[in-house]
Amino acid sequence: MNVKMKYENVYKYYKSSKILNKLDLEIYDGEFLVILGPSGTGKTTLLRVTVGIEDLTAGKIIMDGVDISKLPPNKRNIAMVFQNYALYPNMTAYQNIAFPLKMARKPRSEIKKKVSEISETLKIAEVLEKNVTLLSGGQKQRVALARALVRDPKIFLLDEPLSNLDARVRVVARSELKKIQKELGHTFVYVTHDQSEAGSLSDRVAILRSGRIEQIGTYEELLDEPRSTWVGDFIGDHPMNFINGEKFGLPKGTLGFRDSWATIGDGEISGTVELCQLGEESYHIQCSIDSSGANQDIDYGEGENSSEASTGTGNFRRSTVGVRSSKKYAVGDRIRFHLDKFNVYDPEGKLIESVNAK
Amino acid sequence: MPNKTNPLIYIVVLALALLFFYPFWVLFLIAFEPTKLTFGLIYPLQFPLEITLTNIVNSFNQVDLLGPLMRSLEVAFIVGGLALLLGIPAGYGIAKLTARISNKIIAFLFIINMMPGLVIAIPISLYFYSAHLENTVLGVALAQELVVLPLTVFIIMGGFRSLPRDLENQARVDGAPLSSTFARVLLPLIRVPILIAFILSWMTSWDEFTYAFIVAPIVPTDSTFPVALYNYVTRDLPLQSATFALVATVPVIVLVVVFQKYLKGQYLSGGLIG
Numbered sequence: 001m002n003v004k005m006k007y008e009n010v011y012k013y014y015k016s017s018k019i020l021n022k023l024d025l026e027i028y029d030g031e032f033l034v035i036l037g038p039s040g041t042g043k044t045t046l047l048r049v050t051v052g053i054e055d056l057t058a059g060k061i062i063m064d065g066v067d068i069s070k071l072p073p074n075k076r077n078i079a080m081v082f083q084n085y086a087l088y089p090n091m092t093a094y095q096n097i098a099f100p101l102k103m104a105r106k107p108r109s110e111i112k113k114k115v116s117e118i119s120e121t122l123k124i125a126e127v128l129e130k131n132v133t134l135l136s137g138g139q140k141q142r143v144a145l146a147r148a149l150v151r152d153p154k155i156f157l158l159d160e161p162l163s164n165l166d167a168r169v170r171v172v173a174r175s176e177l178k179k180i181q182k183e184l185g186h187t188f189v190y191v192t193h194d195q196s197e198a199g200s201l202s203d204r205v206a207i208l209r210s211g212r213i214e215q216i217g218t219y220e221e222l223l224d225e226p227r228s229t230w231v232g233d234f235i236g237d238h239p240m241n242f243i244n245g246e247k248f249g250l251p252k253g254t255l256g257f258r259d260s261w262a263t264i265g266d267g268e269i270s271g272t273v274e275l276c277q278l279g280e281e282s283y284h285i286q287c288s289i290d291s292s293g294a295n296q297d298i299d300y301g302e303g304e305n306s307s308e309a310s311t312g313t314g315n316f317r318r319s320t321v322g323v324r325s326s327k328k329y330a331v332g333d334r335i336r337f338h339l340d341k342f343n344v345y346d347p348e349g350k351l352i353e354s355v356n357a358k
Numbered sequence: 359m360p361n362k363t364n365p366l367i368y369i370v371v372l373a374l375a376l377l378f379f380y381p382f383w384v385l386f387l388i389a390f391e392p393t394k395l396t397f398g399l400i401y402p403l404q405f406p407l408e409i410t411l412t413n414i415v416n417s418f419n420q421v422d423l424l425g426p427l428m429r430s431l432e433v434a435f436i437v438g439g440l441a442l443l444l445g446i447p448a449g450y451g452i453a454k455l456t457a458r459i460s461n462k463i464i465a466f467l468f469i470i471n472m473m474p475g476l477v478i479a480i481p482i483s484l485y486f487y488s489a490h491l492e493n494t495v496l497g498v499a500l501a502q503e504l505v506v507l508p509l510t511v512f513i514i515m516g517g518f519r520s521l522p523r524d525l526e527n528q529a530r531v532d533g534a535p536l537s538s539t540f541a542r543v544l545l546p547l548i549r550v551p552i553l554i555a556f557i558l559s560w561m562t563s564w565d566e567f568t569y570a571f572i573v574a575p576i577v578p579t580d581s582t583f584p585v586a587l588y589n590y591v592t593r594d595l596p597l598q599s600a601t602f603a604l605v606a607t608v609p610v611i612v613l614v615v616v617f618q619k620y621l622k623g624q625y626l627s628g629g630l631i632g
Contacts, residue, residue: 053527073530086528090546099542103533147532 001028004187005050005155010059012045012211019045021211023059027155027189032181034198035191037208038234043191044083046208047157050189051080063154074103079148080157084164085140087132093119093143094128100151118146121180138169145177149184158190162197174200195235207231229349382607388600389413397596417601422578426586427605429495430564433582436499437563438556441510444503445555446545449514460515467508475568478504483572492573493580501569506559513558517551518544550620557617561610 005027012020019042027033035043048054050061052073061069068076079100087096094115101111119125122142127135132143141161148156162170162177178201181188192198198205199219206216215227226232343354383404388396390409396402417423452460470478482501483492491497521544529539545552567584574580577589583606590599 048527051527051531053530073527074533074535077533078531080528080531082524082528084522084524086522086524088525088529088543088547090543099529099534100532103535103538151533 004029006062008060010061011057012049012054013057018211023212025206025213027187030185030187031203032188032190032201034202034205035189035208036198036205038193041208042211043208044159047080047159047191051078051157052076077153078155078157079151079153081144081148081159081161083159085144087140087143089133091132092129093124093132093135096132096143097146097150100147104151114150118150122146137165138173141165141173155187155189158188160192177201225343225354227351385600385604389604393597413597414601417598421590421598423602423605425578426581426583430582432495433499434560434563437502437506438560440499440503441506441559442552442556444507445510445514448511450518452511453515453518464512467511470504471508479569479572486573493576497573498570498582501573502563502566505566506562510555510559513551513555517548521547553617553620557613564610
């Protein structure tokens with residue numbers, strides 16, 4: 001894959017706070033890259049320095065082999081859709097979409113042709129003559145997208161463009177966005193804190209944490225092999241479970257703790273315990289090396305078909321454990337875990353190994 | 359708020375309206391009634407028994423009304439125009455600062471308005487003499503600019519501040535240079551604050567006296583109409599003064615009627631995005 005855009009040692013400080021802190025990232029040509037991270041980790045700042053409305057403190061942004069980090073925004077040929085769409089309220093939808101073309105001094109006939117093409121694609125042809133303040137949220141979002149798409153830029157940046165839509169429209173818009181990106185073959189960089197968006201839209205997901213990329217890969221890779229406990233905790237519909245304990249032999253993927261684990265009908269539920277509460281998605285357990293004792297009871301709470309949560313205390317940092325079994329468990333029951341797949345992290349939270357015991 | 363308006367409100371509004379209207383009414387009586395019904399009586403009637411244009415015609419013949427009025431118009435348009443020319447960039451710049459700093463700057467600007475006009479006008483007039491700005495339209499306009507500029511900057515700043523910052527960023531991302539960003543996006547969006555700032559500057563200049571009197575006191579060749587008016591009053595020409603005052607209210611009334619829909623409090627506080 002060709003590298004479209006490359007960030008090298010990018011720093012962005014506001015006064016004393018480090019928003020982007022030695023960020024390195026490569027974006028491939030034609031990919032849909034989702035930048036995912038909790039609020040306040042610099043996602044939006046990353047887009048703003050990319051497009052040029054904020055200056056870098058240090059570092060380089062290279063697009064198609066050219067360092068663009070010193071160029072003003074109007075010379076970068078990068079389109080951006082802001083979170084609030086930033087439609088020009090004094091203009092109609094048509095004028096909004098035509099604005100970038102007008103600024104590029106395109107002939108009137110070409111502007112007209114391009115605007116009508118893109119508005120056909122995005123199904124907003126009938127609202128073109130309306131003032132944008134009169135449009136619905138979904139229409140505004142399409143107009144903003146159309147304005148970005150119409151000028152044929154080198155890369156598209158989208159800052160949580162779906163977050164202002166209501167849930168149902170959002171799901172539709174999401175699939176359309178993906179379709180449009182595939183059809184046009186453009187490079188999209190999409191910022192969100194919504195994991196379901198990341199999962200459904202992305203070719204790759206870059207996880208941003210404290211101003212640098214914590215991990216980048218497909219969403220499945222991130223789910224399967226979070227490179228740190230932080231990512232494991234952050235990604236997925238539910239956080240990973242972490243059990244602090246000593247690392248030991250782990251025969252056949254069975255993870256148990258010395259001394260204290262009694263089991264319910266030993267073997268009966270072997271292979272059926274899921275940690276992570278991710279439904280069918282994963283069978284992870286993480287064991288970080290810790291010499292503290294592991295006297296651990298699992299108190300099972302209520303649940304349908306015993307597949308619901310349990311509550312643990314003590315060494316369980318995450319207390320939700322899913323169990324797939326037809327057997328009902330009672331509070332105070334003890335079980336032994338059998339794990340198909342789990343990751344082992346060091347005390348600092350870095351991945352040591354990923355074990356697939358299947 | 360109850361949907362039904364209390365009839366008392368109308369009574370109060372009417373009373374207030376009459377109160378404000380009364381001086382204008384007296385002016386009207388003096389200007390259009392024969393002098394025997396106004397100055398000829400110890401207790402003039404409050405209703406016009408006879409209407410005449412003689413006073414007006416005579417006044418225009420006896421004293422130069424048009425000269426000062428035209429000069430006032432010139433000055434007022436220069437003051438209004440200059441206020442926008444300086445106030446728009448200043449308001450834009452100050453709006454970009456953090457509120458902590460910009461509030462201090464605004465307060466600093468208003469120091470001019472807090473001081474008595476004379477305190478500032480006299481030293482300024484000295485400089486104006488050496489710059490040959492005394493007794494000139496430009497001189498009066500520049501001096502009056504001092505009075506109107508702080509409020510103009512304040513209003514324009516409010517306008518810029520009410521715009522989402524991303525609009526400007528979006529325009530830049532869309533490839534617009536600063537000039538187009540201003541001309542096509544920012545200025546059209548703050549047209550109401552701009553208009554208000556212009557009208558207020560214009561009206562302030564229109565009846566500004568202190569600076570005009572000190573910078574250009576010579577009646578009728580150099581002064582603006584408030585100075586000329588003052589001159590006629592002190593020379594005991596009440597009829598001419600009344601006529602003059604009446605004529606002078608016409609442009610203000612026209613302005614207010616034309617732009618009244620914009621002259622609402624909400625625009626002065628800068629909440630223009632609907």
